[in-house]
Amino acid sequence: MLPLPAPEIGLAPNPPSTALVGSPVWLWVDNQTWTAASRTATAGSISVTATATPDRVEWSMGDGSSVTCYNAGRPYTRGTSSSCTHTYVSSSRSGPYTITATVYWDISWSGGGASGGQTLSQSSTASLGVREAQAIVQ
Structure with missing residues (x-):
């Protein structure tokens, strides 16, 4: 069996803190989620090796x-940037937003004179409240 870990979600701001409308929310999954995994199974004289490689995270x-x-x-670090963010345009008035991270894995296998592949996924959820902040400019 080739276990695929469910993603461990990272957000900044980190719940239970709330995000602000118009400010980016950083999104990431734990690096252990983003590591290729490989396993070999043998039965008699035939061995089959399967490799799972993370392809993308859909949020x-x-x-x-x-x-x-x-x-x-990437986890939030002051003074850096990330290509994986989302900016909310409205508050979560009726309760926090439910965020789902789905990691898609490319699976390839070969052995015994054959080979193949497919895509599998694992998902996790988190909740994040989003509110608006008002400012007076003079």
Whole structure:
């Protein structure tokens, strides 16, 4: 069996903190989620090797929008940037948004004179409240 880990979601701001409308939310999955895995099974004289390689993370942001990242993203560090973010345009008035991260894995196998492949996925969810902040400019 080739176990595929469910993604461990990272967000900044980190729940239970809330995000602000108009400010980017950083998205990432744990680096252990973003590591290729390989296993070999042997029966008699035949061995088959399967390899799973993470391809992308699709983020469903709970507000009807989605973000696709072709890497694990990166944890928030002051003064840096990330290509895996989402900016909410409205608050989560009726409760926090449910965010779903789905990691898609490319699976390839070979052995015994045959080979093949397919795509599998694993998902996890998190909740994040989003509010608006008002400012007076003079």
